[in-house]
Amino acid sequence: MSVSVNRRAFLLGTGALAGAVVFPITSSGAQPSSALKAEGIEILSWIVINPDNTVTYTIPQTEVGQGVTTTIPxxxxxxxxxxxxxTNVAxxxxxxxxxxxxxxxxxxxxxxxxxxxxxxxxxxxxAQVRAMLIESAAARLSVPAEELTTSGNQVHHGKSGRALRYADVAAAAVKLTPPPAEKVVYRSVADxxxxxxxIAPRSTVPATRGEIVYGIDVDLPGMRYAAVQQSPVFGGNLVRIKDEALKGLPGHPVIVKIKGGFVGYNSPVPDGEDPDLWAAAVNIDDTVAVVADSWWEAKSALESLEIEWDGGPHAALTSETLKSSLSKQAGGELPVLVETGDVAKRMKEAARSLTAEYVFPFMDPAPLEPLNCTVLIEKTKATVWAGSQYADDAHRIATELTGAAPENVKFNLMQCGGGFGRRVQNDFxxxxVQVGKAMLGTPVKVxxxxxxxxxxxxxxxxTVVKFAGALDDDGNIDTWSCRIASAQAALQxxxxTHFPFFFPNMQIAYQRDKTTPIPFGWMRGVGLTQHLWMNFGFLDELAVLADKDSVDLYRALLDPSLIPKGLENYNIAVxxxxxxxxxxxxAAEKAGWGERAKTGSGRGIAVSDTAYYLGYESSSKAAVVDVTIKDASVRVNKVAITIDAGTIINPDIVRQQLEGCISYALTNAFYSEITVEDGQVQQNNFYDYPILRIGQVPEIEINLLPSDGSPQSVGEDAVPITIAALVNAIADAGGPRIRSLPIKELTLV
Known part of the structure; x- marks a missing residue:
């Protein structure tokens, strides 16, 4: 069987960045004298030994609720x-x-x-820092390093009973050359x-007590506040502002106009790669900001303005017309990314075949903490406080806009009240920074x-997907066609293409409509949240056509002998x-899969990883969802996730993340839909873009499989797999076949 696979179809988004990762720590040597801080001694950028013998760990990630301030330490x-x-964190x-x-x-x-x-x-x-502390202690105690051990932030010499605090030897240790990676000794797994x-997450108790300082909580002496409004139509332009209404309003309101334009890309782009391929551009439209002494005064003043906008070329755009356009595109000529056998021929010949169209709507990540950023722009320097999932690019933006030297731009990364991908973009x-430039010397919170x-x-x-499939004479699925047309996006x-099953006749085609003005952004589960439920939904339709049990079908399809021999990275696919x-x-054993549910109840199952390409290391998981349907309502009774996530850093945090994913998945499945009329989003707030209520959260069971592999993803993984199992559970219960989200045929109770 011939196989044609466009490899670049698999290399996209965040996944392929794995190839760019290097470990420069060992080559950096001792830190320069400037690394010696008054409050402590910094060693290898990651660790600061403080005078009181506490240790501060540097966290090179944003805390958005996923627990990195616990797991990285x-x-x-x-x-x-x-x-x-x-221990402390910074x-x-x-x-x-x-x-x-x-x-x-x-x-x-x-x-x-x-x-x-x-x-x-x-x-x-x-491990390098520990070795350097031991070497420094050995010199001070005049004993061989081999006779020293560590515990409790101290270096111990067992023979003499002497001990030195880490703080006592840090100043000498920082001057040493770190041992090379091949000579570093790690703690054994058993120890x-x-x-x-x-270990309990660091943020849990402070969060419940209101002690965490989020970006929205930044408060500076003399600070002013800004409310903003972009063009209500995507691609629109500011024509004029009538500001007479500002006269006499409290808070001394001031208008700042921000010209729209290119901001950057919504994720890092590997060196030498085409940014348009890897990450969609981030642009903002013309914006009106009003600065006042309080945010409420700024917002009220902004609402009092008469602002005239030119809607531009997209003033008549609707999501329905765009959906119709994408449907036509999916049925037309598309770039083929994966092809085996002859799909067209088999679809004509097959006695049993099926076609279906699936639709995924625009969705907003909707983190609870609104977007915010505080700045203090001065003549030659800038200070920024914000919760950004892409802090390096936020620093770049501030540097380029102000013209200040990079070392004179201080970006204070703040903890976030949720991110879900929205804070990867730094439009806010x-x-x-633009507002801060207009208010030079005055701190401003936008x-x-x-x-x-x-x-x-x-x-x-x-996204619109047209599926087609067929069965052979023995009732086996031998034909799979998936034709995808989506609005503006990073290549997803x-x-x-990374569906975990292979068929003798298979074609996958994909095209982005880059002319659509609705800006693309990441959301929890990324492209798999869009596509995994569609793939498993249509596969389940074919299973019903073939009268096959889902678990039996998946097991049969996961037979390595079905993987084409000519596939790139064949061994990895196996x-x-x-x-x-x-x-x-x-998962099937834990759920007692063979036991049939009562009438009106249904069960769905899905199994996949969330890998972006073959070789990308992702956790592997299965979801089992149980539902009950009565009249026109559905209750999700239980969601069970079984996961192989490699070495688990903190099992409680893994469980918490998967539980959060399940609630997010049910929100996406039943409520999340952004619609566009006249070029404008129609949803406004949580009253018309709701989230799951606590009383609707089902029983949740998390099964962590033992594994000694490297740590794998968990923060997004249960979202796509839960939606996939959910839609099949609804069909199994006698409910409608869900081919479009959000689910409108049934009311969640």
Whole structure:
């Protein structure tokens, strides 16, 4: 069987950045004298030993609720052999990271990549620092380093009973050359004290007490506040403002106009790659900001203005007409990315075949904390406070807009009240710096209203997929066709091309309509949230046509012998298939799959990883969803996730993340839809763009399979797999076949 696979179809988005990762820590040597801080001694950028013998760990990620302020210190503390009660955390400084050649390796918070990419470099850095502390202590005690051990932030000499605090030897240690990676000794798995342990997240108690300072909480002396409004029509332009209404309003309101334009890209682009291929451009439209003494005064003043907008070329755009256009595109000529056999011939010949159209709408990530950024722009320097999932680019934006030297731009990374991908784009930082330039010397906080957040967000792309499939004479699925047309997006063909099953006749085609003005953005689960439920929904339709049980069908399709021999990375594909089969079997056994539900109840199952291309290391998981349908309502009774996530840093945080994914998945499935009329988003706030209520959260069961592989993704993974199992559970219960989200045929109770 001949196989034609366009490899670049698999290499896209965040996944292929794996090839760009390097570990520069060992080559950096001792830090320069400027690294010696008055409050402590910094060693290898990752660790600061404080005078009181506490340790501060640098976190090169944004805390958006995924627990990195706990899991990354767990990895570091493990190899530093430090006392957990004597640890602190601090977010990294993008300017320092840039100046030092990115010692943190991976600093963008997206794709659930933190544990995976930082497991090796953080442990290496901590083990090197421990070795340097021991070497320094050995010199001070005049004993061989081999006679020394560490514990409780101290270096011990057992023979003499002497001990030195880390703080006592840090100044000498920082002058030493770190040992090369090949000579570093790591703690054995059996002796681990932190990795794999259910340590309570650092943020839980402070969050419940209101003690966390989020970006929205920044408060500076003399600070003013800005409310903003972009063109209500995507691509629109500001014509004029009548500002007479501002006279006499409280708060001394001032208008600042921000010209629309290119801001950047919504994720890092590997060197030498085409930005248009990897990450869609981020643009803002013309914006009106009003600055006042309080945000409410600024917002009220903004609402009092008479603003005239030119809607531009997209003033008549609607999501319905765009959906119709994409449907036509999906049925027309599209670039073919994967092709085996002869799909057209088999569809004509097959006695049993099926076609269907599936639709995924625009969706907004809708994090709870509104977008905000505080700035203080001065003549030769700038200071920024914001919660950004792409802090390096936020620093770049501030540097370029102000013209200040990079070292004179201080970006303070703040903890976020949710991100879900929305804070990867730094349009709000761009606006704030522009406002700050107009208010030179005065600190200004730009805060978006909830309505602005929803109506001027970046969205998952409206997507239409036309499926076709056929059975052979023995009732086996031998033909699979998937033709995808989506609105503006970063290339997300992996949603269709990286389906874990292979068929003798197979064609996958994909095209983005880059002319659509609705801005693309990442959302929890990224392209897999769009496509996985569609793939499994149509596969389930074919299973019903073939009268096959889902688990039996998936097991049969995960037979490595079905993988084409000519497939690039064939061995990786085989290993993937074997892992997924193991996870499927564990999930089915745990759920008692063979036991049939009562009348009116249904059960769905799906198994997949969320890999972007063959070789991308993603967790493998299966979801089992149980539902009950009565009249026109549905209750989700239980969602069970079985997952192989490699080495687990903190099992409690993994469970929490998967539980959050399930709630997010049900929100997406039943409620999330952004519609456009006359070029404008019609949704405004949580009253018409709702989220799941706590009383609707089902029973949740998380099964963590033992594994000694490298840590894998968990922060997004249960979203697509839950939706996939849900739509099949509804059909199994006798409900409608769901081919379009959100689910409108049934009411969730």
């Amino acid at each position: 767990q990895m570091l503390a493990e190899e530093l052999d430090s006392d957990w009660e004597k 977010f990294y400084d993008p300017a320092i990271s840039k100046a030092r050649g990115t010692p943190y390796v991976w600093t963008t918070t997206l794709g659930s990549l933190s544990a995976h990419y930082l497991f090796a470099p953080s442990r290496l850095a901590a 681990r004290r932190f990795i794999g342990k259910p 930082v761009y606006q704030a 805060l978006w209203s909830r309505e602005e957040c929803i109506k001027r967000s970046t969205y998952t792309p409206l 063909s992996y949603g269709g 290993a993937r298939s074997q892992t997924l089969r193991r996870v499927l079997d564990a």
